[in-house]
Amino acid sequence: MDRPLPVQTFRRLPVTRRAIAEPLPRNLLIGPLVAALLAAFGGPPARAQPAGAAAAEAGGGTLLLRHGGAAPVAAPRLAADAAIAVSGPTARATITQAFRNTTAEWVEGTYLFPLPEDAAVDAMRLVVGDRVIVADIRERQAARRDYEAARAEGKAAALTEQQRPNLFTNAVANIAPGETVLVQIQYQQSVRRSGDTYSLRLPTVAAPRYSPAPPAVQQAAEGREAPDPVPDRHAIAAPVLDPARHGPVNPLTLSVDLKAGFALGSVASATHAITVEAPSDRERRIGLRDGATAADRDFELTWTPAPGASPGVGLFRERVAGAEAVLAVVTPPATALPAAPMPRDVIFVIDNSGSMGGTSIRQAKASLLVGLDRLRPGDRFNVIRFDDTMETVFPDLVAADATHLDAARRFVAGLEARGGTEMLAPLQAALRDARPEEIGRVRQVVFLTDGAIGDEARIFSAIAEARGRTRLFMVGIGSAPNGHLMRHAAELGRGTFTQISTVGEVADRMRELLVKLESPVVTDLAATFSEEAEATPSLLPDLYRGEPVTIAARMREAKGTLTLTGRIGGAPWRTVLRLDEAQDGAGIGKVWARARIGEAETARITGRMTPEAADAAILRLALDHGLTTRLTSLVAVDATPRRPKAARLARTDLPLNLPAGWDFEAVFGQDLPHVPGRAAPGRPAEPGRPAEPGRRAELIPATTGTIALPQTGTDSELRLLIGAALIGLALLMRAASRRVAP
Structure with a gap:
């Protein structure tokens, strides 16, 4: 039987760099079937509601949204399908989002959605009936102007914008009453490797983020107001459903075509129930066991090689636009002799803000207790907890003896999730080194959080300024952590990032992390190409046993050698790779360009490049490689107006599920709709605390809000x-x- 979102048909379409609108080929004349299947779970189109209506028609299950004092409008229904093809070190993903207008009005829908933090988004299509409109990549402001003009003229249009490297918005204009339109997005990303385990992660829900309020007082000396730490706070906010009142929305189907390039051993997911087919010893086909799932947690897939099949070095190349892109993945030997363990100073930082409510705080507390248990005699430690306040267990580092450890365990056991997520102050406190000249000790910060904040740039800048000799290890907690914050903070802090999605993973994942912290680090790591090359990263991180280094480069021709050198403990380590022996790979050029863009963004934030120089570099790379960035967007516009001039256009933000395991009341307060004095997302309702400026999209409770997920994977x-x-x-x-x- 057909899938509800037949992504495979769209992948057969030729990609052009201009917008087209033409009849679909025979194998794409499936729109009516898609609409019928979506109608099966969405219900009939709702009757038009009177102005100012505060609830849905009884039995209709319609979700009503309103902005400020505007009349509420019904939210379009959304379903999504993800088809991911893994080829060796890279993955190509196709995400199809189906927007169904269940009302009697013309609608514009806006949807906030996450992608992997290293996703190189390079293609988008809009499908309306039997017409396919292929998007162009343009400068962001120009794309926005074209979209708004098309919206005003009544044309079908779609706009994909990046709000963060892992957070995007889709806006779809002029969806006709009762109509379903499809938006298809494609991106390239790298496969992760740690030791002999390979992994792929797909975020499915944009978690609510805490945005610190801008300073309320003016800087009198300069006569100007202090800058807003989150100037785009409205762009990263969306209405969120209370799971106690509403069933899940935004059903997701998923398939993975895994071609690892070597004989496979185990293939598993700790986050979802999956089915696995094995066409050959090197291939697997993975699907969701239940056919569809609520978009409320990240999907993670891991695989390992069969015994004896693990490649020591992965070297790949791709010819793009008259040059060659090279990707090298090198893992230091796991058999290196361990050096004598050095005493450590370890500062544990735990997030106990409202977004950590539910299972997340239990995961974080259990993880921290595992970390305390791994401390050895001679180590020193401290514990910092934070929400919108912060507290340290001890005034300074203390010896890891029984008395101090027992006091820390009691402190951790009593933690509860509440309040906002003011991350900057505890991070600065943890990085502050009172003994910067001390030798013979390793200084490490283990930071446990879901990263649900909007002021990432301030965090990155603080790490770059104050890291010194400290190494920062980020531990992502919960079902939908902010991967961009976590991974990039670890890179800047020359540490590692560990993800813990479920309580059952705490012991194993923390043990793996702590063993790395105790293992010999590969220091003084350097990469040298014998031929001229534009390589990234320019500054290689410290590595721990089993942690690979990934280097991407662009050069005229993949020839000569790549030499990596470093020290493991006190012994030198060296590996030489012949580039002409690289295997052919797909998407290497996109991966390189996305990494270079990320480096330019970091250089801008940390002051190593002026904003003007960084923006120029980012824009050039984005336009040359057709990538969506902070400065570029994908826009698709149909040529023919379709909405009657007299018909009004209702604008809505599509609601999101609350990430699995989150506590709604701990994040948002007691209830919705929002009323003066009640807590905004992640912020406690404290007397005298200024409210966040601007309007906030609110959810009006419906009479019935449950939307059954389609079991399209069954018969x-x-x-x-x-x-x-x-x-x-x-x-x-x-x-x-x-x-x-x-």
Whole structure:
């Protein structure tokens, strides 16, 4: 049977760099079926609501949104499908989002959605009926102007904008009453590797983020107001459903075509129930066991090589635009002799803000307790907790003896999730080094959080300024952490990032991290190309046993050598790679360009490049490689107006699920809709605390809000047809028996 979102058909379309609108080929004439399947879970189009209506029609299950004092409007329904093809070190993903207008009005829908933090988004298509409009990449402001003009003219249009490297918005204009339109996005990303484990992660929900309020007082000396730490706070906010009142929305189906390039061992997911097919020893086909799932947690897939099949070095190349892109993934030997352990100073920082409510705070506390148990005699430590306040257990570092450890354990056991997420002050306190000249000790910060904040740039800048000899290890907690913050903070802090999605993973994941912290570090790491090359990263991080280094480069021709040198403990380490032996790979050029853009963004934030120079470099790379960035967007505009001039256009933000395991009341306060004095997302309702400026999208509770997820991975439709046929046959037999009865 057909999937509700037939992504495979769209991948056959030719990609052009201009907008097109033409009849679909025969294999794409499936729009009516898609609409029918979506109608099966969405229900019939709702009748138009009177102005100012505060609830949905009884039994309709319609979710109503309103902005400020405007009249509420019904939210479009959304379903999504993800199809991911893994080829060795890279993955190509196609995300199809189906927007269904369940109302009697013309609608513009805006949807906030996450992607992997290293996603190189390079293609978008808008499908309206039998027409396919292929997007162009343009400078952000120009793309926005084209979209707004098309919206005003009544044309079908879609706009994809990056709000953060891992957070995007889709706006779709002029969806007709009862109509379903499809927006398809494609991106390239790298596969992660740690030791012999490879992994791929797909975020499915944009978690609510805490945005610190701008300073309320003016800087009198300069006669100007202090800058807003989150100037785009409205762009990264969306209405969120209370799971106690509403069933899940935004159902997701998913498939992964895994071609690892080596014989495979285990293939598993700790986050979702999956099915796995094995066409060959090097291939796997993965799907969701239940066919569809709520978009409320990240999907993670891990795989390992069969015994003896693990490659020591991964070297790949791709010819793009007259040059070659090279990707090298090198793992230091795990058999290196361990150096004598050095005493450590470890500062544990734990986030106990409102967004950590529910299972997240239990995961974080359990993780911290595992960390305390791994401390050795001779180590020193401290514990800092924070929400919108902060507190340290001890005035300074203390010895890891029984008395101090017991006091720390009691402190951790009593923590509860509440309040906002003011991360800057505790981070600065943890990085502050009172003994910068001390030798013979390793200084490490282990930071446990979900990263649900909007002021990432301030965090990155603080790390770059104050890291010194400290190494920062980020531990992502919960079902939907902010991967961009976590991974980039660890890179700047020359540490590592560990993700803990479930309580069951705490012991294993923390043990893996702590073993790395105790293992010999690869220091003084350097990479040298024998031929001229534009390589990234320019500054290589410290590495721990089993942690690979990934280097991407662009050069005229992949020839010569790449030499990596460093020290493991006190012994030198050296590896030489011949670039002409690199295997052919796909998407290497996109991966390189995305990494270079990330470096330019970091250089701008940390002051190593002027804003003007960084923006120029980012814009050039984005336009040359067709990538969506902070400065570029994808826009698709149909040529023909479709909305009648007299018809009004209702504008809505599509609601999101609360990430699995989060506590709604701890994040938002007691109830919705929002009222003066009640807590905004992640912020306690404290007397005298200024409210965040501007409007906030609010959810108006519906009479019934549950939307059943479609079980499209089962044979339910076939069984319904068989059941209907059997019922019909039974009725015929009953009628016949009555006719022949005496």
